Amino acid sequence: MLFGNRDKDDETVVAMLASALRRDIAFGLLPPDQKLKIEGLRQRYGGSNHSMRETLRLLSAEGLVEATTQRGFRVMSATQQDLEDILFMRLEVEKLGLSRSMENATVQWEGTVMAAFHALGHAQRQVQAAPDDVTALEWDDACCTVHKTLVVASRSPRLIDMAAKFYNQSRRFHLALLREGRIDFAVREARQKALCEAVLAGQTTRALALLEEEIRQDLGEQSI
Structure with missing residues (x-):
């Protein structure tokens, strides 16, 4: 003992x-x-x-x-090549995870998805109203929870772990956009609402397209 x-x-x-x-x-x-x-x-x-x-x-x-x-x-370095590789891996892993999660969807999982997006919306309003390290970290944690939730019903522990690994690698790029004021929260929130609705409606093709757009904008691909 x-x-x-x-x-x-x-x-x-x-x-x-x-x-x-x-x-x-x-x-x-x-x-x-x-x-x-x-x-x-x-x-x-x-x-x-x-x-x-x-x-x-x-x-x-x-x-x-x-x-x-x-x-x-x-x-670890944070070069443009690093960013592009992390973006590539997040797209591959998270889209596969969401697709499998939607195949395995349960009422319980759908409830968790709704709760995660609701919490993210609250965190986004908080960080816009009072941007500081505390609200930024809470916002980033809420973002992370959404992406974890979307893949958790994939029933693949290795995929879930890999998705978390690449999200963690992307956090500094993600938070840099926030610090630099390069996030359009209105556009972001509208896309997240559409993504949540597509997931709950079982619209896999639309959900995957919206998730890809979310990840690309999450890492500031417009500047690549």
Whole structure:
């Protein structure tokens, strides 16, 4: 039991550290290509050498951090090529996930979809009314929940995990658009309403087209 509890405590610490680093990578506080030194991170975020190293290994598996041979860790790059590749993967994975979810649709899942879009609408109104780091993070979390919900009924744990991985990789591009004031919320909200309605009506072709448009605009493809 003692060893079991310690393992569980270690996992909790790593989860908390990973959440903090994900947030700071997304907001650009840990910028692309920055070297990540264990001791400096410990002073900033806490934890032990072991827990911080495990955290960086976890984030490396998620594609947010790069482990370089004999040179430690660094924040993953954020080039135009990176953005285009993430966009490609999000489109492939999320469209497949939504298609399978709609094939497996249940009343319970449809209710979850409605609730996720409702929460997103509230978060979007909040971030427009009082834009700051708190409302931005809440908005991004609500966006993430919508995209997770759309694929969760696919019944493929690996697909769901992959969709979450590529969403996390896209967050810093997504939040940069918000910081730069390059999001048309009126257009965005109208598209999201149409997407929700298409999903609930079982209109797969329309839903997939709207999801693709949402993801492309989510990553600012108009500037590519």
